[in-house]
Amino acid sequence: MGILEVKNVNKRFGGLQALGNVNLSVQENTVHAIIGPNGAGKSTLLNCLVGKLIPDTGSVMFDGQSVLGRKPHEINQMGISRVFQTPEIFGDLTVMENVLIPCFARRDGAFRMHAFESVQHEKSLNEQAEEILVDMNMIEKRDMHAASLSRGDKRRLEMAMCLVQQPRLLLLDEPTAGMARADTNNTIELLKEIKEKRDITMAIIEHDMHVVFSLAERITVLAQGTPLVEDTPENIKGHPKVQEAYLGQAH
Amino acid sequence: MLGLNRKDTTLLIVVFLLTMLAPFLLNPFPADSAMAQFNAGYPDLMQRFVIFGIFAVGFNILFGLTGYLSFGHAAFLGVGSYAAVWMFKLFTFNVVPAIAAAVVVAGLFSVLIGYVSLRRSGIYFSILTLAFAQMSFALAYSVLSNPKFNLTNGETGLQVYADDPQIFAVAGSPNLPHLFGLSMRSTYTMDVGAWSFDFNAGYYLCAVIMLVVFYLSVRLFRSPFGMMLRAIKSNQQRLNYTGLNSRPYTLAAFVISGMYAGLAGGLLAAMDPLAGAERMQWTASGEVVLMTILGGAGTLIGPVLGAGFIKYFENIFSKINDNVLHSWFAFLPDGMEDFMVTIIHPFVGKGWHLTLGLLFMLVVIFLPGGLVEGGQRIARLFKRNTTQTPGNDPEHHPKPSPHVAE
Numbered sequence: 001m002g003i004l005e006v007k008n009v010n011k012r013f014g015g016l017q018a019l020g021n022v023n024l025s026v027q028e029n030t031v032h033a034i035i036g037p038n039g040a041g042k043s044t045l046l047n048c049l050v051g052k053l054i055p056d057t058g059s060v061m062f063d064g065q066s067v068l069g070r071k072p073h074e075i076n077q078m079g080i081s082r083v084f085q086t087p088e089i090f091g092d093l094t095v096m097e098n099v100l101i102p103c104f105a106r107r108d109g110a111f112r113m114h115a116f117e118s119v120q121h122e123k124s125l126n127e128q129a130e131e132i133l134v135d136m137n138m139i140e141k142r143d144m145h146a147a148s149l150s151r152g153d154k155r156r157l158e159m160a161m162c163l164v165q166q167p168r169l170l171l172l173d174e175p176t177a178g179m180a181r182a183d184t185n186n187t188i189e190l191l192k193e194i195k196e197k198r199d200i201t202m203a204i205i206e207h208d209m210h211v212v213f214s215l216a217e218r219i220t221v222l223a224q225g226t227p228l229v230e231d232t233p234e235n236i237k238g239h240p241k242v243q244e245a246y247l248g249q250a251h
Numbered sequence: 252m253l254g255l256n257r258k259d260t261t262l263l264i265v266v267f268l269l270t271m272l273a274p275f276l277l278n279p280f281p282a283d284s285a286m287a288q289f290n291a292g293y294p295d296l297m298q299r300f301v302i303f304g305i306f307a308v309g310f311n312i313l314f315g316l317t318g319y320l321s322f323g324h325a326a327f328l329g330v331g332s333y334a335a336v337w338m339f340k341l342f343t344f345n346v347v348p349a350i351a352a353a354v355v356v357a358g359l360f361s362v363l364i365g366y367v368s369l370r371r372s373g374i375y376f377s378i379l380t381l382a383f384a385q386m387s388f389a390l391a392y393s394v395l396s397n398p399k400f401n402l403t404n405g406e407t408g409l410q411v412y413a414d415d416p417q418i419f420a421v422a423g424s425p426n427l428p429h430l431f432g433l434s435m436r437s438t439y440t441m442d443v444g445a446w447s448f449d450f451n452a453g454y455y456l457c458a459v460i461m462l463v464v465f466y467l468s469v470r471l472f473r474s475p476f477g478m479m480l481r482a483i484k485s486n487q488q489r490l491n492y493t494g495l496n497s498r499p500y501t502l503a504a505f506v507i508s509g510m511y512a513g514l515a516g517g518l519l520a521a522m523d524p525l526a527g528a529e530r531m532q533w534t535a536s537g538e539v540v541l542m543t544i545l546g547g548a549g550t551l552i553g554p555v556l557g558a559g560f561i562k563y564f565e566n567i568f569s570k571i572n573d574n575v576l577h578s579w580f581a582f583l584p585d586g587m588e589d590f591m592v593t594i595i596h597p598f599v600g601k602g603w604h605l606t607l608g609l610l611f612m613l614v615v616i617f618l619p620g621g622l623v624e625g626g627q628r629i630a631r632l633f634k635r636n637t638t639q640t641p642g643n644d645p646e647h648h649p650k651p652s653p654h655v656a657e
């Protein structure tokens with residue numbers, strides 16, 4: 001049994017079958033990549049995992065518990081964090097505040113009223129937030145407004161926000177899209193490092209095959225809403241169906 | 252100091268000095284001069300400045316900080332006034348229980364309205380609050396005022412009559428709202444040469460309460476709770492995917508701002524023991540929106556400035572009539588005098604709304620951050636002239652965010 005078990009998930013948008021009988025099993029403490037052409041339904045699948053969409057049929061189990069019918073904040077509190085395809089950050093807040101909020105969420109749960117304390121006085125949370133910004137090479141930008149960051153930096157900030165929560169399952173939707181080559185390599189190194197440091201499971205959607213083959217232990221290929229194959233990176237590389245359906249187009 | 256950083260402490264001290272010295276600052280013109288009508292230092296108006304300041308500071312917690320634009324906050328002000336007058340009628344003219352009841356009742360009322368309205372955001376939230384406020388107005392104006400059950404006394408307004416029970420009234424205390432015997436109307440007038448300054452007990456009570464709740468709002472702005480509210484305004488979806496439930500945060504912000512409004516309503520009744528339904532009308536709800544935007548939504552001091560600005564216009568410009576205009580332009584030849592009076596006439600007296608509307612448009616177009624932004628621009632000009640610091644660092648001037656959460 002994997003930590004994440006997706007069974008027979010279907011999702012239609014009007015006449016479009018975005019997900020057709022998707023089965024996916026992600027094993028604990030592995031990096032599982034999901035690849036496939038644009039419009040294959042990869043983001044839709046993630047939306048079904050985090051409570052943004054409810055599948056028409058099927059089940060989604062995380063660590064033996066169903067996530068369906070739960071609100072997004074409840075699913076996050078179960079230990080699932082997500083980096084979105086287009087960065088979702090708090091644009092009007094500073095970089096530091098963006099990272100502090102998940103620190104509070106992790107310590108205090110879904111709601112706690114600290115109306116008369118000062119944010120600065122939360123020493124240990126501030127240290128946590130600074131630490132992740134140092135890891136992300138963003139500490140010198142801590143007082144900038146998040147909206148004024150470059151696209152690549154926004155993405156790395158969002159990743160920092162997810163990582164600082166120490167999720168059990170991290171969902172990454174094209175984390176390196178729009179990043180410069182050097183930043184992409186940094187991100188790969190960072191994710192590898194985190195993987196070594198502690199227990200974490202990652203499901204990563206990615207177009208950049210360099211990233212996929214550097215990180216993934218299992219790969220699922222999705223095409224037109226249905227999984228084509230699921231295998232190790234070595235086998236996927238040589239798989240004729242995959243070459244034809246996806247890798248061929250990507251190059 | 253008081254758990255605030257240097258900048259906030261300075262702001263608090265400035266506000267403290269301004270409110271304490273207001274009787275001097277607002278009466279800069281000698282009492283008999285032609286300019287005396289621009290003096291705003293009389294008790295009734297000074298009380299309104301701080302009371303509506305409280306109203307706007309609370310409104311700003313919901314609108315400026317959280318991004319939820321309520322069009323029904325006057326309902327809480329009105330409920331606060333009714334609660335306070337009922338305390339006068341039933342128990343005593345002492346203002347302490349009346350003000351406390353105003354805050355509590357408005358708080359409970361806002362839990363109810365907030366719980367329902369906050370199921371939607373954006374324009375739908377605004378419409379829901381407007382609908383609730385208009386329903387409250389209708390209830391107060393007619394439904395809850397009939398011979399069998401007269402809670403609001405309808406059109407006449409709720410007031411204290413000689414045959415009201417007032418069961419805790421202390422013999423010998425004033426037959427008007429008072430603070431342990433000190434009448435809210437007692438005023439000490441100080442004459443200095445041609446000048447005259449009024450020190451009114453009611454004003455100072457309101458001012459002290461305003462300073463306390465302003466301080467609380469500064470603490471709230473800087474607290475983790477305030478940060479969550481700003482996060483809701485910025486990207487509510489991200490907040491949810493970060494494991495936080497936005498609903499209790501928005502409800503808490505709504506109730507806090509409702510309690511501020513109730514406090515303002517209670518103080519209005521404490522200054523003048525009367526509560527009427529017109530206090531709950533949508534125009535009154537719109538006024539606090541104008542105050543907050545005019546002063547600077549989301550800033551600490553903006554709402555207070557906006558409230559003062561609007562109340563000043565309402566009371567001073569509305570008093571300028573044709574006689575006054577003629578006396579100003581008397582030095583001109585007759586034809587010119589009449590011409591000037593004709594031109595200015597539509598903008599003063601009953602036309603003060605026209606002037607206010609024009610000013611509001613100018614502020615929204617040229618100073619989207621309100622009067623506070625105007626002040627900051629002037630301060631920056633001044634700084635650049637003296638220290639030559641580059642002021643165009645884009646990092647520190649991010650583009651203003653939209654007022655309403657999506």
Ligand SMILES: Nc1ncnc2c1ncn2[C@@H]1O[C@H](COP(=O)(O)OP(=O)(O)O)[C@@H](O)[C@H]1O
Pocket residue numbers: 013016018036037038039040041042043044045
């Ligand atoms: N909310 C939605 N409403 C309607 N159609 C959608 C919605 N989300 C995704 N789709 C459609 O579903 C298909 C899969 O989209 P998506 O999951 O975003 O693909 P990708 O694999 O590129 O992430 C696309 O054809 C897309 O247009």
Ligand SMILES: [Mg+2]
Pocket residue numbers: 042043044085
């Ligand atoms: Mg996608």
